[in-house]
């Protein structure tokens with residue numbers, strides 16, 4: 001679209017293009033990460049490990065406190081969207097984001113460490129409209145070993 005407009009020397013609505021790009025790229029990036037971070041329950045460690053565990057303890061006090069806050073962030077997403085755990089390389093602190101739909105304009109500065117899809121399509125087959133039950137079940141299938149390996153590469 002932009003290439004065509006440049007070739008033909010016509011105008012395009014950059015705001016609309018940026019919004020569409022963010023939505024579609026965001027959907028791809030978030031779902032790719034979501035599939036990657038999960039593992040079958042029998043292989044999941046149930047709690048973070050390694051340097052990520054240390055960082056969670058440093059910033060949240062305990063894993064239970066972290067889990068409670070992330071759960072609240074995910075449960076509180078308005079409508080369709082995502083909750084994400086991210087890391088600020090400048091402050092070396094973990095933080096949360098609520099992502100509206102798929103829009104992830106902030107991702108270049110804040111790498112994803114844990115995401116959960118809380119669009120209704122993610123849970124209605126198994127949990128109907130009970131987002132809370134879906135979030136609780138999610139904690140059993142997180143691949144904390146792989147997330148910790150990735151965490152070590154982004155600091």
Ligand SMILES: [Fe+2]
Pocket residue numbers: 031117119121122
């Ligand atoms: Fe989704």
